[in-house]
Amino acid sequence: MSAPNSPTLGLFRSDARPGPLTIPPPNLEGTATATATATAATWSDPRQFVVGAPPNPPSPLALRALTSPSNRRATLAAPTLPLGHADSIRKRSSLPADIDLSTLDYITACDENLICPICRCPLDKPVRLACDHIFCDECLNRALEAQRNGERNCPSCRTRVHGWSEDAGKQKHKTSIPRILTQMLDELVVRCPNGKAGCKWQDKRGEVQDHVDRYCDYTLLACPESECGEVVPRKHRGKSCLHFHTKCEDCEQSVLRLDLEAHQESECPKRAKDCSKCGANIPVRELISHLSSKCPETIVSCPGSPYGCSFQSPHADLKPHTKTCPIAAMAPFLSAQQARQDTQEAQQKLLQRKVDVLEGGFSSIQSLLYTSDAGTRTPTTPLEAMSDPMLRSGSNNGAASASSTAPATENPPFDSSTEHLLFLHDSLRNEISRVENALAVLDARTTMTLLNESLRAKEEMAHTNAAINGMRMQLHWLMSARLQAQREQSGPRAGPSVGGGGAGGAAGASAPMLRPVRRSSEESRQKL
Amino acid sequence: MHAHLPPGITLVQADNLDTWLMDIRVLDDNPIYRNQTYRLKFVFSGSYPIEAPEVTFVKTESHPIPMHPHIYSNGIICLDLLDRQGWSPVHNVESVCMSLQSMLTGNTKNERPEGDESFVRNNRLRPRDVSFYFHDNTV
Structure with missing residues (x-):
């Protein structure tokens, strides 16, 4: 494990602390919960434990099923699963179970070659394929199970895997790995999985199961009073059942007997203890903060330590030092400066981003302007x-x-x-x-x-x-000339009549001698 | 953390185990991808690494979707490695990023896949449910 948080995506590994397991295979989880509820009914009934031969005692087979690798994930996930109270008790009392080695906290760095390429944790029960690739047994099974098209291939090199079967008993595809590798894996130093509860044990991985099963004081076991049904850490197992309420002798608060010690150690508001360093009587609740900052005997460093002063002394002796230390005098100013610098940096980052955005916009405008190469002589813009x-x-x-x-x-x-x-x-x-x-x-x-x-x-x-x-005048004149001529032709007979005869005669006198006609007309006018 | 990553690949965000953001850059002087950084989004299902993560390119102000005949303009990638059949649990974010890097590096065609527009308009499936037909063995 060269880099515990390297981005090679050990999702399993990022999870490699005792805690909720986010990635249990759905099918396994399903079956595990089913068996859990099935057995829980028998376990949670206290009467069945009173007499030697209960009607339905959990058979050794059932017990083994509970501690099987497929079940252990569900077991570990128990605290987060919304299970009934009886279920969770049953789960806790069923411990010690097989420990999921991938959830352990590894102290020694593991060689990259000892890490399962699938779960990215140090190999757990490693098996080898014919193509010489090594995986955790369970990882390989899950990977092969997920391959759907009938053919099973090595996850690393896709070589065909022969002899795989869903039934673990019939599998023939795998061989064991050299003993030296197993030893190297077993020698990795890990922390006890009960570390959160307070166990400080750390040792070789090969021994962790033994430690949890037999020695760890924090392994939860069923309460010695079989009617109780609760669990206790191993260290309290020797006593009788501690699951009853009692009163704290100092604060009169009702607490569970099991938790009384922890209450008196750190919670009780009335209880006080002598500080181990300065001897002052301090309430237990404040003891931790007292030890870390207030106790005159606690070794503290100069307030200027972040800025270079390496002076360290008990709390009581610090004051004379801070009066003379120039860095301590400067410390408030420096820290204010630091804060200002931080805010300015944050602002600068913001501005930088703004500038980036604006520059992007600007360059896009520019590219709009110079769509084609500047060298061409064609019009550059629309x-x-x-x-x-x-x-x-x-x-x-x-x-x-x-x-x-x-x-x-x-x-x-x-x-x-x-x-x-x-x-x-x-x-x-x-x-x-x-x-x-x-x-x-x-x-x-x-x-x-x-x-x-x-x-x-x-x-x-x-x-x-x-x-x-002019034409009108002429016409007029012609008309009057014609009239004159007609009158003269029909003179004695028709007198002044200008009827149809006049019109008929007009054609006949179409080419008249103008002068005489005119004269005649003048004459007629004179006559008239 | 960044020191362990190969060149051209940067981790942007890995706040949780569901979604990671990575930035990749093409290292050689391929004119299609010169001076550009692309952002990848990894979405992990509960059964990762047995099941492939959902890997897509995301478009942001400074991160375009790379031009490639197997990358749709909505960021969906057609790569057998990310498909149910082609995936193998030994792959990880780093190896997927490197595969995509080399996929871009080797590309010479500045184009989108055939039917890009209609796919982008009509596709409502999640990338892993799209059944791609892998025909091009040159990438």
Whole structure:
């Protein structure tokens, strides 16, 4: 175990402390709970233990099943599982069980080669496949079980595994590993799994089972009073049943006899003890804090120790030192500085992130501006592409010079994008004014042409009017001449009648001698 | 912790045993992945390492989804190693990261898988339930 928290993902290993096991295989857990509840019914009934031969004593087989490897995970998980009270008691009293070696706290570093590649813990009951790969027996079984397509392959090299069977008794695929490896594994130093309860034992892994089973004072065993059904640590087993309430002689509080010692040691508010160092009588509740900071005999270090002062002395002697120690004098200031620096660093990190985000945005804008390589002479932006035809039309109209259109297309690689943007803006503004001018010119020109056109039309209309007038005059004259002629032809007969005969005769006198007719008409007028 | 990781792989977050975040970088000068860091999300099921973790790329402001003919634009990776059949309990986060690193390094095609758009739009399955058809043995 070269690196206990290396990210090689020993999920099992990260769990390798006695405690809730988060990863029990679902199928195993299921069966374990089933057997647990089945046997719990018989175990929790105290009457069955009173007389020698209870009707349904737990058979040795059942006991073995309880301590089987598949069950031990459920056993360890018991404190967190929402089981009934009777269940949990049964579980605790069923200890000692096989210890799950992967949950142990290893003190010696384990060689990487002795670590199971599946659970990433030091190998537990190692077995070897024909391809020479070694795994924990249980890990290998679970891995092979999970392979679904009928064929079983080595998890490491995918070589076909022959002889595997779900029934552990019929398995022929594995061979034992060399004894030297087993010895190396058994010599790893571990802590007692009851370490949390207070056991300080640590020794070779090969002996941990023996220690827990026989010697560990903190192994929970069934209470000697068989009616009780509770559990006690081994160290209290010699006494009679301690599961009754009693009163603490100091504080009058009711506590369980089993917990009385612990109560008097550290909890009782009335009980006081002499400090082992300074001899002062201190309430037991405050003893720990007293020893760590207040006791004048406790060795404490100078307040300037984080900043370099190595002075250490009993609490009582520290004051004279702090008066002279320059670092101690500076300590409050230094720590304030440190705090300020920390907050500033945090702020700087925040700002850095903001800057990163802004820079990202900026660079994306930049990349939008320079979509293609700066070297190409094509319009670099959609904006420019749009403005280009306008530029050209502007210069065609002659309304503005083409001087400003040239740089827009000829030197696109600007120093900065802002410059480029500003330039773009400028040229667009020029464009707009040029277009405005052109519009004005066009406007004037169209008005002029319109005016000209209409004048000419008016003149023509006057001409036509005059011509029409002339024609009318002529027509008038012709009509009157004809009338005159008719009157003269039909003179005596019809008199002044101008009826249908006149109209009929008009065709006959279509080519008259104008002069005489006119004269005649004048004559007739004179007659009249 | 970082000292043990191979180059180009960094642990970002491993607060719990359910989800880990890793950053990977392609080490050689592959123009498709130059100067980019990709973020991987590992989701572990209760039966890890017997069962494969769910590994996907995640898109953040500074971490795009890498272009690869076997990586969909929603971050789902089509790699036999991460599938039920191809997984082996001896793999771990480090080895998966390295496999993905080499998968990117060896790639020359700057493209998404066929049918990427429709898959991204229609897929509601979790990556491990998507049944991929592994046809390309060149990666």
